[in-house]
Amino acid sequence: MRVVKFGGSSLANGPQVQKVLNIILAEPKRRVIVTSAPGKRSDSDIKVTDLLIKYANCVLQKRDYQPTLNQIWTRYQEIADFFDISQNLLQPLKQELIELPLTNYANYDFLMAAFKAHGEKINAQLLTLILQRQGVAARFLDPKTAGLLVSDVPNDAAVLPQTYQNLKKWRHTQELLIVPGFYGVTESGQIATFSRGGSDITGAILAQGLQAELYENFTDVNAIYAADPRIVTHPQPIQVMTYRELRELSYAGFSVFHDEALIPAIEGQIPIKVKNTNHPNLSGTMIVPEQHFHTQNVITGVASSNHFAALYLHRYLLNKEVGFTLKLLQIFYQFNISYEHMPSGIDDLTVIFDKRQFTEELRQQMCQKIQEVLNPDYLEWIDDYAILMIVGEGMRNKIGVMKLITSSLAKKNIGLHMINQGASRISIMLGTKQADAPIAVSEIYHQFFN
Structure with a gap:
């Protein structure tokens, strides 16, 4: 049995949904289908999830939400019209959208989560109706009915362990199960979503819980590539890679597959195949456990990301001072800040952050606190x-x-701020200036793939 997830671009309109139907029906082992909300139909289009966020904000701010509601429903109506689904069948779905502002929520965050989740929910219900009209024994399976339980964090939930026990009863169902991605329910019955793009996570949870032989993830790219095609022209597609290779590359910008979705797949040792809905006959990329994996290349891929910043601290005899790092970590804890890496020398220390967690005010407050408590000889924030x-x-x-690596970068006069190799010896991390990063990616790619 296979679990199959389709991304938003795969379900954006009627013709795309028809491609999805063809893929589902082409392989009898595809028994569990995970849906995303309708994505963009063109570059200038708006994703349904973003429209639902706008809908929720209108409700919270007590503004007229009817135009946004109409815009959302039009997306589903267009897909339904393509497959000639009657208004009688569609009315309950529309009513769910209409009644969202009238439902009781634990707080505003849970309201936002519920609004967002309905992009996937209504799309799953609509896909079920389309399949049933074509004579397929399909069933809409709501996460609540499935027993997909999550933590009480409304917009960044984590799956609860009992979910996997709950899913066991669905292993041998004879119906085609259509499950909305992106969300689960808390033990108190509230809808809570995973982080954005979390339909990948739902698919991986179901694959583990149902002990699937394969988790297929259909998106709008032919494969995962060894480098960003926006940086390197026609990079080599990756045929097979390991879980941990993808985890490492996702950290620096590989965004084809949600990196958090790997955790349930790793726990269940479920292989993942990333494929293109528009070209389903292409081989795509297989993601597998490390055991028995035999690589054909020295490196599998190279990636870069600019959403980092660094804090540089210098103080003579830093290595002799007991508790210096502890005090620094306590300040991070006080400001609810996580750090990524902390390379150090005998008199200096650099802390690397994901800068998306900072506002300018928060950054200044934290640096001021560090100056007061630790009194470094020199402190610099490197954006x-x-x-x-x-x-x-x-x-x-x-x-x-x-x-x-270093010789190829030296030829381009690219300076390195930081070099770090993990204990696994399968990854090397480099710090550079932002303007140098694309050049560095290109040089390293051509060094190993020419």
Whole structure:
């Protein structure tokens, strides 16, 4: 049995949904289908999830939400019209949208979560109606009915362990199950969503709970590539990669597959295949456990991301001072800030952050607190910072990889602010200026893939 997830672009309109139907019906093993909300039909279009957020904000701000509600429903109506679904069948779905502002929610955050989740829910219900009209024994399976329980964090929930026990009863169902992605229910019955793009997570949870032989993730790209196609022209597609290779690359910008979705798949040792809805016959990329994996290349991929910043601290005899790092971490805890890395020397220390968690005010307050408590000789906030990840299982047994990387960057006069290699020896992290990052990615790619 296979679990199959379709992204928003795959379900954006009637013709795209027809492609989805063809994929589902082409393979009898595809028994559990996870839906996203309708995505963009063109570059200038708006995703239904963003419209639902707008709908929720109108409700919270007591503004007229009827135009936004009409805009949302038009997206579903267009898909239904393409498949000639009657208004009688559609009315309950429309009524759910209309009644969202009238429902009781624990707080505003749970209201937002419920509004967002209905993009996936209504799309799953609509896909079920379309399949049933074509004579397929399909059933809409709501996360509440399925027993997909999540934590009480309304817009960044985590799956609860008992979910996997609850899902066991659905393993041998004879119906095609259509499940909305992106959300679950709390133990008190409230809807809570995963982080944005969380339909990938739903698919992985179902794959583990149902002990699927394969989790297929259909999106709008042919494969996962060894480098960003916006940086490297026609990069090599990755045929097979390991879970941890994708985790490492996702950290620095590989966004085809939600990196948190790997955790349930890893726990269940479920292989994942990423494929293109528009070209389903292409092989795509298989993501597999590390055991018995044999790589063909030294590196599997290289990626970069600019959403980092660094805090540089200098103080003489820093290495002799007991508790310096502890005091620094306590300040981070006080401001609810997580850090990514902390390379250090005998007299200095650099802390690398995901800067998306900061406002300018919060950054200034934290730096001021550090100055007061630790009294460094020198403190500098470095906003011009990018992280590169060079990843590959083949690096573990290859001598001279670092030399190849640094020599290729030196030829382009690219300076490195930080070098870090993990204990697994399958990844190397570099810090550079943001303007240098795309050049560095291109140089490293061509060094290993020419």
